[in-house]
Amino acid sequence: MLNQFHHTAEDMIRHNGGRATAGRIGILAILLAEQQAITHREIEQRLPQAQQLDRVTLYRALEWLVEKNLIHKVTSDDRAWRYHANRELHSHQHAHFKCTGCAQVICLDKLPVEANWPLPAGYRFQEIELTVKGLCANCC
Amino acid sequence: MLNQFHHTAEDMIRHNGGRATAGRIGILAILLAEQQAITHREIEQRLPQAQQLDRVTLYRALEWLVEKNLIHKVTSDDRAWRYHANRELHSHQHAHFKCTGCAQVICLDKLPVEANWPLPAGYRFQEIELTVKGLCANCC
DNA sequence: AAATAAATGCAACAATGTTGCGATTATTGT
DNA sequence: ACAATAATCGCAACATTGTTGCATTTATTT
Numbered sequence: 119m120l121n122q123f124h125h126t127a128e129d130m131i132r133h134n135g136g137r138a139t140a141g142r143i144g145i146l147a148i149l150l151a152e153q154q155a156i157t158h159r160e161i162e163q164r165l166p167q168a169q170q171l172d173r174v175t176l177y178r179a180l181e182w183l184v185e186k187n188l189i190h191k192v193t194s195d196d197r198a199w200r201y202h203a204n205r206e207l208h209s210h211q212h213a214h215f216k217c218t219g220c221a222q223v224i225c226l227d228k229l230p231v232e233a234n235w236p237l238p239a240g241y242r243f244q245e246i247e248l249t250v251k252g253l254c255a256n257c258c
Numbered sequence: 259m260l261n262q263f264h265h266t267a268e269d270m271i272r273h274n275g276g277r278a279t280a281g282r283i284g285i286l287a288i289l290l291a292e293q294q295a296i297t298h299r300e301i302e303q304r305l306p307q308a309q310q311l312d313r314v315t316l317y318r319a320l321e322w323l324v325e326k327n328l329i330h331k332v333t334s335d336d337r338a339w340r341y342h343a344n345r346e347l348h349s350h351q352h353a354h355f356k357c358t359g360c361a362q363v364i365c366l367d368k369l370p371v372e373a374n375w376p377l378p379a380g381y382r383f384q385e386i387e388l389t390v391k392g393l394c395a396n397c398c
Numbered sequence: 399a400a401a402t403a404a405a406t407g408c409a410a411c412a413a414t415g416t417t418g419c420g421a422t423t424a425t426t427g428t
Numbered sequence: 429a430c431a432a433t434a435a436t437c438g439c440a441a442c443a444t445t446g447t448t449g450c451a452t453t454t455a456t457t458t
Contacts, residue, residue: 137424137435158414172438177415179436193335195387197414197445215377218384226377236366237355240395244358247335247389255380277404277455298445312407317446319405337414338445 155200219257295340359397
């Protein structure tokens with residue numbers, strides 16, 4: 119199961135001209151296997167004991183993966199970034215849902231908001247960051 | 259000019275049954291005078307030398323003001339909250355704009371998104387947090 | 399002016415993230 | 429398979445933002 123993701127992860131990394139290190143592969147595999155966007159801390163916890171990474175290495179690997187557009191970063195209100203693998207079905211711009219009960223973050227696939235946002239004169243639009251807050255099925 | 263705001267600030271605080279301390283009044287006056295949402299740090303810088311507050315006091319005053327609904331907090335991607343005075347024209351829910359050049363944050367008054375968001379079954383909607391990113395007139 | 403609850407300031411801590419730099423390792427060319 | 433090399437890693441130290449506990453001060457009430 120996870121092996122499958124390991125293989126995919128390694129491919130994705132090599133296709134981007136990066137070194138296929140155990141750390142990067144492990145991290146990306148975890149993010150590919152995960153339905154939700156998870157934090158640095160949660161990634162650490164999911165890494166097998168045998169291959170724990172230094173915190174700095176983890177941050178740098180995540181930074182690299184974001185740069186290469188293999189994963190994306192979600193801003194949240196608890197000052198911790200969450201990460202999620204990029205899949206084709208996700209348009210570059212999509213919304214996120216955060217449960218105010220358990221802090222789980224999932225991606226919502228559509229972003230039903232026009233990019234032509236009514237900004238003040240002279241302002242230029244770049245992107246939208248949208249988080250819907252509420253309670254997930256478990257916390258309801 | 260700022261005196262005007264001081265007066266208003268004091269009124270707002272007293273109407274909410276809180277103590278009208280120099281710190282609270284000063285902070286709220288600054289936020290009332292400001293067009294944008296500003297950080298803890300920026301508030302500190304705008305406070306006159308004569309009445310600098312302890313960092314903790316500032317945080318607690320802001321917390322109180324948010325609680326009393328006199329100001330609101332804006333989540334951003336740089337892990338720092340920004341604060342802005344509540345005005346009647348702002349509906350409880352509104353969007354924010356953040357300039358990726360100068361990090362300035364302003365409030366956009368409308369939130370043209372229905373509250374009936376298409377969430378997964380069993381999920382309950384609470385609120386929307388929306389930030390539009392781009393360049394402000396100065397940074398364009 | 400005294401009593402009292404509310405607000406403040408200090409010290410210490412917590413969480414998240416970053417920088418510099420020497421050590422290690424994946425990859426490439428032979 | 430081996431050596432060379434640049435990319436990656438790990439450690440230590442630091443930065444930023446925010447929080448907690450507790451003793452002191454202060455705005456308000458009586």
